[in-house]
Amino acid sequence: MSRPSLPLVLDRVGKRFDAVAVLADLSLTVEPGEVLALLGPSGSGKTTLLRLIAGFESPDTGSLSLGDERIDRLPAERRGFGMVFQHYALFPHLTVAGNVAFGLEGRRLPRGEVDRRVASALARVELTGLGSRRVSEISGGQQQRVALARALAPEPRLLLLDEPLSNLDPSLRERTRRDLARFLAELGITTVLVTHEQEEAFELGRRVALLHGGRLVQVGTPEQLYGAPADRFVAGFVGRASFVPARVDADGTAIAGDALPGGTLRLAAPAPAGSRGEAMLRPEELALAAPGSAGAVPGVVVTTRFGGALSWVVVRTPGGIELEVQVAGERPAAGTPTGVVRAAGAPPPRFFPVPG
Ligand SMILES: Nc1ncnc2c1ncn2[C@@H]1O[C@H](COP(=O)(O)OP(=O)(O)OP(=O)(O)O)[C@@H](O)[C@H]1O
Ligand SMILES: [Mg+2]
Known part of the structure; x- marks a missing residue:
């Protein structure tokens, strides 16, 4: 030029x-x-x-x-x-x-x-x-x-x-x-x-x-x-993610929720104590585990998407929350009971308070 x-x-x-x-x-x-x-x-x-x-x-x-x-x-x-x-x-x-x-x-x-x-x-x-x-x-x-x-x-x-x-x-x-x-x-x-x-x-x-x-x-x-x-x-427009109902603890430093894999999770930045909202979980931050393993949210595989070396599996919890999980290697068939945990090394989740 x-x-x-x-x-x-x-x-x-x-x-x-x-x-x-x-x-x-x-x-x-x-x-x-x-x-x-x-x-x-x-x-x-x-x-x-x-x-x-x-x-x-x-x-x-x-x-x-x-x-x-x-x-x-x-x-x-x-x-x-x-x-x-x-x-x-x-x-x-x-x-x-x-x-x-x-x-x-x-x-x-x-x-x-x-x-x-x-x-x-x-x-x-x-x-x-x-x-x-x-x-x-x-x-x-x-x-x-x-x-x-x-x-x-x-x-x-x-x-x-x-x-x-x-x-x-x-x-x-x-x-x-x-x-x-x-x-x-x-x-x-x-x-x-x-x-x-x-x-x-x-x-x-x-x-x-x-x-x-x-x-x-x-x-x-x-x-x-x-x-x-x-x-x-x-968060919802860019990339794939699951949004899970969560509540901030009394210290404002961690969140918990029935469908939140890993139980109580520390936040990267403090949030207003006791507030409710949604945690964002990227597919690569989640992993499949045997149902009933420590910290696992139980569910059933509803759909899978094959992508070569990686695939994506959607798991529905008993409460009706859908969690999308990235898996390397073989993917389970729809209808298979499974558990969802946090992937090793996943960063602290992002939390979005629900206004009001
Ligand atoms: N000449 C116009 N007169 C009145 N309203 C208009 C006019 N041009 C655009 N708008 C309105 O402005 C808004 C933004 O339109 P715009 O075309 O910029 O959107 P966009 O982001 O390009 O959408 P898309 O992805 O569908 O092309 C819309 O609600 C549209 O109806
Ligand atoms: Mg346009």
Whole structure:
């Protein structure tokens, strides 16, 4: 990249549609050259935020800047950003090269310069040699890369991707995701990528910003979101986990519950004495044991999911709580009575008090 990457700074951004707040008090810095994944459930405001950054919407409150430059009053075409739309928006009647060149339209570049930039963008996404093909004559994964090349051809200051893999079938999606992760790492352009899939966010984003109801609930590395979720929503949205009713002891240092494997468990951080809530248990923090063994919660296997070297077993306790357990090796059949204990070395559980 000839241009140095700049940080994108959002400061207390708010947006309403028809008096309904769709984004509220949103502050976020995307570091120079960073790939930030914007993750959240449907309707959480991801596309709205991306459109605000792109310049297709303007914020009601707050500001957006790229480096030292305020961008929120700048028209979209003057921001110099590249965007890959959810359905690519490629022109089927144009060739691959024609589509990429379209990204340069309005720049009044000499023909030779257009050709050079098209060739360079196609090379970056490994499509050299396919320039003269029609878009209808290439695969879905290749179309995805044409859309990326079109966004890259003008040498954008910022790259915006809205659900870039959502119209690929699952097997192609995984391969394309890997390619995209590599392209983005090599490009080094500040990038914001929208997805509603956690796996996609975790593979493509160096950091992940999680939106819920128009608010940013947590921004961090995948490890931070998985290991230290900011609240119960994040805990349930990121990764797999079982949530078990638990009560904090009189000291505020441990929790206990009928379906809590291991009996009374020490907490990593003190909680209000006597409060009730839920303990979060990741599948890898649990193990199967003989029913009746020390500290084991009894139950019956309800479903299993084979995953190669590892499998996942869901055990239902007599109280109707479901515990998902990661197992290495053979998995028990549904209907088998079993016990669930804490895996050796499992960290102290996270506890989320129930409000009220
Ligand atoms: N132009 C608009 N006018 C009114 N409401 C809108 C408009 N655009 C979006 N909304 C509303 O704003 C909220 C957030 O929409 P947005 O498209 O940003 O969500 P999203 O996180 O991208 O969801 P999805 O994952 O389904 O694409 C929704 O409740 C939506 O109905
Ligand atoms: Mg959307």
